[in-house]
Amino acid sequence: MTTQHVTLTVNGEAREADVEPRLLLVHLLRDVFGLTGTHIGCDTSHCGACTVHVDGVSAKSCTMLAVQADGHEIKTIEGMADGANLHPLQQAFWDQHGLQCGFCTPGMIMQAAWLLDENPEPSEAEIREGIGGNLCRCTGYVNIVKAIQQAAGELSAAESAPVVAAATTEGQAVTAEPAAAG
Amino acid sequence: MTMTEPRTSPEVGGMGHSVKRKEDPRFIRGAGEYIDDVNLPGQLWLDIVRSPYAHATIKGIDSSEALKVPGVLAVITGKDLEGYKLHWMPTLAGDNQMVLPTDTVMYQSQEVAAVIATSRYAASDGVAAVFVDYEPLPVVTNPYKALEAGAPVLRPDRGAEKQSNHIWHWQSGDAGKADAALAASPVRVKEHIYIPRIHVASIETCGIVADWDPVRSQLTMHMTTQAPHAIRTVVALVAAAAGLPISEQNIRVKTHDIGGGFGGKVPVYPGYVLAVAASFLIGKPVKWIEDRSENLQADSFARDYHIDIEMGATEDGRIQAMKVKTIADHGYTDAAADPSKFPAGLFNVITGSYDFDNAFVEVDGVYTNKPPGGVAYRCSFRVTEAVHAVERMVDVLAHEIGKDPAQLRMENFIKPEQFPYKTPTGWEYDSGDYGRALQKALDLIGYDDLRKEQAEKRARGELMGIGISSFTEIVGAGPSHDFDILGLKMFDSCEIRVHPTGKVLARIGVQTQGQGHETTFAQIIAEELGFPVSDIKIEYGDTDTAPYGLGTYASRSTPVAGAATAVAARKVRDKARKLAAHLLEASEEDLEWEPGKFSVKGSPDRFKTIQEISLAAYTNHPQGMEAGLEAVDYYDPPNLTFPFGSYICVVDIDKGTGQVHIRRFVAVDDCGNIINPMIVDGQIHGGLTMGLAPALYEEIRYDELGNNLAGTFLDYLVPTAVETPAWELEKTVTPSPHHPIGAKGVGESATVGAPPAIANAVVDALWHLGVRNIDIPITPQKVWTILNEKGVN
Numbered sequence: 001m002t003t004q005h006v007t008l009t010v011n012g013e014a015r016e017a018d019v020e021p022r023l024l025l026v027h028l029l030r031d032v033f034g035l036t037g038t039h040i041g042c043d044t045s046h047c048g049a050c051t052v053h054v055d056g057v058s059a060k061s062c063t064m065l066a067v068q069a070d071g072h073e074i075k076t077i078e079g080m081a082d083g084a085n086l087h088p089l090q091q092a093f094w095d096q097h098g099l100q101c102g103f104c105t106p107g108m109i110m111q112a113a114w115l116l117d118e119n120p121e122p123s124e125a126e127i128r129e130g131i132g133g134n135l136c137r138c139t140g141y142v143n144i145v146k147a148i149q150q151a152a153g154e155l156s157a158a159e160s161a162p163v164v165a166a167a168t169t170e171g172q173a174v175t176a177e178p179a180a181a182g
Numbered sequence: 183m184t185m186t187e188p189r190t191s192p193e194v195g196g197m198g199h200s201v202k203r204k205e206d207p208r209f210i211r212g213a214g215e216y217i218d219d220v221n222l223p224g225q226l227w228l229d230i231v232r233s234p235y236a237h238a239t240i241k242g243i244d245s246s247e248a249l250k251v252p253g254v255l256a257v258i259t260g261k262d263l264e265g266y267k268l269h270w271m272p273t274l275a276g277d278n279q280m281v282l283p284t285d286t287v288m289y290q291s292q293e294v295a296a297v298i299a300t301s302r303y304a305a306s307d308g309v310a311a312v313f314v315d316y317e318p319l320p321v322v323t324n325p326y327k328a329l330e331a332g333a334p335v336l337r338p339d340r341g342a343e344k345q346s347n348h349i350w351h352w353q354s355g356d357a358g359k360a361d362a363a364l365a366a367s368p369v370r371v372k373e374h375i376y377i378p379r380i381h382v383a384s385i386e387t388c389g390i391v392a393d394w395d396p397v398r399s400q401l402t403m404h405m406t407t408q409a410p411h412a413i414r415t416v417v418a419l420v421a422a423a424a425g426l427p428i429s430e431q432n433i434r435v436k437t438h439d440i441g442g443g444f445g446g447k448v449p450v451y452p453g454y455v456l457a458v459a460a461s462f463l464i465g466k467p468v469k470w471i472e473d474r475s476e477n478l479q480a481d482s483f484a485r486d487y488h489i490d491i492e493m494g495a496t497e498d499g500r501i502q503a504m505k506v507k508t509i510a511d512h513g514y515t516d517a518a519a520d521p522s523k524f525p526a527g528l529f530n531v532i533t534g535s536y537d538f539d540n541a542f543v544e545v546d547g548v549y550t551n552k553p554p555g556g557v558a559y560r561c562s563f564r565v566t567e568a569v570h571a572v573e574r575m576v577d578v579l580a581h582e583i584g585k586d587p588a589q590l591r592m593e594n595f596i597k598p599e600q601f602p603y604k605t606p607t608g609w610e611y612d613s614g615d616y617g618r619a620l621q622k623a624l625d626l627i628g629y630d631d632l633r634k635e636q637a638e639k640r641a642r643g644e645l646m647g648i649g650i651s652s653f654t655e656i657v658g659a660g661p662s663h664d665f666d667i668l669g670l671k672m673f674d675s676c677e678i679r680v681h682p683t684g685k686v687l688a689r690i691g692v693q694t695q696g697q698g699h700e701t702t703f704a705q706i707i708a709e710e711l712g713f714p715v716s717d718i719k720i721e722y723g724d725t726d727t728a729p730y731g732l733g734t735y736a737s738r739s740t741p742v743a744g745a746a747t748a749v750a751a752r753k754v755r756d757k758a759r760k761l762a763a764h765l766l767e768a769s770e771e772d773l774e775w776e777p778g779k780f781s782v783k784g785s786p787d788r789f790k791t792i793q794e795i796s797l798a799a800y801t802n803h804p805q806g807m808e809a810g811l812e813a814v815d816y817y818d819p820p821n822l823t824f825p826f827g828s829y830i831c832v833v834d835i836d837k838g839t840g841q842v843h844i845r846r847f848v849a850v851d852d853c854g855n856i857i858n859p860m861i862v863d864g865q866i867h868g869g870l871t872m873g874l875a876p877a878l879y880e881e882i883r884y885d886e887l888g889n890n891l892a893g894t895f896l897d898y899l900v901p902t903a904v905e906t907p908a909w910e911l912e913k914t915v916t917p918s919p920h921h922p923i924g925a926k927g928v929g930e931s932a933t934v935g936a937p938p939a940i941a942n943a944v945v946d947a948l949w950h951l952g953v954r955n956i957d958i959p960i961t962p963q964k965v966w967t968i969l970n971e972k973g974v975n
Contacts, residue, residue, distance in 0.1 A: 037212015
């Protein structure tokens with residue numbers, strides 16, 4: 001089968017590959033680049049487990065071809081933490097018990113990050129609407145909503161703190177050191 | 183002992199602390215390792231050809247075009263497997279299931295052939311190129327029709343004496359006494375209640391990487407299973423029966439991280455066996471990952487119970503008797519993971535939270551042209567079906583005699599002083615305080631004000647309803663005299679090793695699919711031994727290292743393996759006491775324990791910490807004592823545990839669309855002593871949402887030809903954050919008297935308790951129109967149709 005060469009940026013790193021034109025973006029990320037944090041939970045674009053950012057916009061990577069990502073910037077869950085410093089959403093999901101089996105979590109965090117980019121101070125109804133394309137079977141969404149509210153508060157606080165805000169684009173600088181497990 | 187406050191410090195993090203989960207750091211970074219993340223060198227891919235027909239003869243399978251597809255290496259059919267006696271396999275219920283058919287397919291999407299290829303996409307191409315010639319046969323999807331004379335016999339393989347679609351009959355209670363008490367009851371209410379077929383739809387589907395190493399005769403199965411040890415033993419038995427050189431010491435099941443289970447990952451699916459067979463034949467690792475559509479169309483299903491229930495009562499509503507006749511649709515094979523003595527699970531818990539003497543329950547299992555049924559949907563043992571029926575009937579009775587449903591429940595509850603309580607169907611409830619839980623729920627929701635509001639709204643023609651469910655759960659299977667799966671007794675286990683530096687490795691026979699065992703089982707050990715949770719590592723899901731256990735389902739982890747963990751920790755403490763006596767030069771009787779140290783009675787400054795004792799176990803143990811500080815326990819519970827709760831739901835119904843809107847939902851749960859309040863609340867949130875789902879949205883329906891009408895997430899409506907209400911939770915604490923830490927299990931309570939609360943609320947809103955029952959899921963279409971029939975609009 002013929003292949004096509006794609007060049008893209010993934011989590012800030014230049015990547016390239018020869019791919020079949022039919023290869024899904026999610027399979028490029030997982031099977032070719034080994035970024036297995038992005039998950040696959042359905043085959044009809046309903047579950048959102050595969051959510052990533054394409055040029056800063058949330059997208060279901062099972063619904064995009066790898067060739068459509070040619071020349072674009074992709075961000076996955078692996079690109080959210082800054083070394084040991086968790087993204088405020090990652091920290092908040094941990095703090096608020098916003099995950100159980102963890103399978104929907106990467107997609108949920110990526111969707112929530114985009115939601116907060118678009119709407120830094122969402123109401124509860126706006127949060128629920130905003131994650132309406134991401135299914136979770138374990139949590140009943142209660143603590144996911146709380147986690148997004150916690151992160152929204154921290155991200156806005158970072159935004160309004162000029163010194164810190166200048167040092168970061170995503171608020172990592174104000175994130176507390178991750179507490180020891182337990 | 184009732185535990186309302188933690189006994190250990192937050193640093194230790196024993197029971198009662200909301201310790202943040204130890205498993206989360208990997209999940210929030212996307213560093214979990216789920217089955218599709220496992221890739222082995224030289225790995226091949228397996229994909230499955232599935233039947234478009236629900237019942238058909240296979241006239242031929244032509245693989246020639248598929249074998250021309252680049253990357254396709256082999257196509258495996260039922261005839262190929264027959265040569266190895268691997269075309270049939272046992273189900274956990276002791277029935278038989280095809281791995282691949284040799285001549286007849288029995289349900290739509292049944293596995294027909296397997297394609298092995300060098301990549302995911304090539305395997306899929308190969309599937310599309312396999313040509314199967316089918317001749318359709320008559321289809322039976324209705325279990326009542328399946329029982330009629332002249333219905334096609336779906337399972338001729340069962341032998342000449344079993345030429346019908348009837349699988350088994352099971353009954354409990356005394357029919358004569360129930361009949362007599364019903365006949366003597368001045369009030370009798372009767373309903374037919376259908377609990378539809380549903381599917382757990384965990385967000386991760388099923389999968390396996392089967393790795394047969396012919397040089398070492400070693401089979402490693404990396405797979406999504408809730409019961410790794412049972413799977414290992416079943417594979418060993420099947421291999422032995424087939425004469426294959428795969429023996430149990432060389433079979434290793436590894437689960438890695440599992441993306442939700444809810445019972446759907448208990449059975450052995452043909453895909454797993456096909457991957458193992460392919461790896462065995464080819465000598466390379468073979469990976470099979472199910473699509474969502476395959477998962478919804480072919481994996482085992484839950485429920486599908488057709489219940490006729492009658493209840494008798496006095497004129498003022500004292501329940502006297504119950505009689506229940508049920509048809510259980512199991513699809514083409516009974517694949518339930520029920521204990522062998524209980525083909526209808528623990529359905530005879532149907533007398534619920536109520537005190538009456540006469541009950542009779544019977545269930546008949548039936549074959550139809552549907553995928554295997556009878557597995558769990560966050561409740562394995564038919565408790566959800568039972569609780570729905572009894573809680574609906576209590577409401578029907580209350581409305582029938584014009585008594586408030588809360589009042590009627592209060593008057594019929596088993597009283598706290600009646601425990602342990604023997605039910606008319608043979609269970610002994612260990613503990614309960616049902617009135618306290620219901621009163622708490624009534625107070626929390628403001629019940630009296632809501633009833634006033636409802637009366638005002640009804641006068642204005644608005645539809646508002648209030649529904650109650652006061653359920654009794656039955657979990658923790660189970661005592662070995664009654665409970666086994668394929669003969670394996672349902673004990674569970676824990677092994678604890680304390681290292682010289684005072685750090686702990688513990689391995690458990692159960693499996694987490696999101697429940698947080700790495701945290702909660704560490705908390706049990708912290709509670710018993712005083713090591714901080716951060717110093718305790720919990721492992722599971724590797725049959726080469728974990729002690730034998732029956733796995734995680736039916737809310738059995740805490741009741742059984744949790745008990746084993748506490749008992750193993752106490753064995754460690756017993757040895758620690760001997761070591762402390764040696765170190766302190768005191769007699770064992772003169773020592774007293776508080777979490778984390780032994781001290782000499784009356785001399786609190788003379789003590790040894792558990793960490794000092796741990797070091798001594800390897801460096802300074804007395805002559806004649808074995809070195810080390812370890813223990814293992816295989817716990818055989820003396821009884822089941824009986825969590826309970828009262829839920830109240832308030833709904834408003836849109837008369838124009840028939841849409842049910844849940845305004846409030848209060849859940850008061852009692853799961854005994856609580857290990858981690860945060861995790862318990864999380865379990866209840868999730869359980870409630872999986873109760874909401876079948877109550878209002880989810881159903882796997884079939885048309886007359888056996889076509890699955892909800893085979894993708896387009897049609898199978900898993901609730902999103904938009905439909906899910908903000909659940910309001912409260913607790914009461916009534917410890918289990920026989921469980922070492924007084925815990926009861928909580929994972930399934932809310933899924934059991936929520937549907938009747940919602941259904942009762944909807945019927946409560948419509949009772950004045952003459953509505954007595956609406957089968958779940960209560961869709962807008964059903965409600966809208968009723969409203970139009972009743973001339974409301």
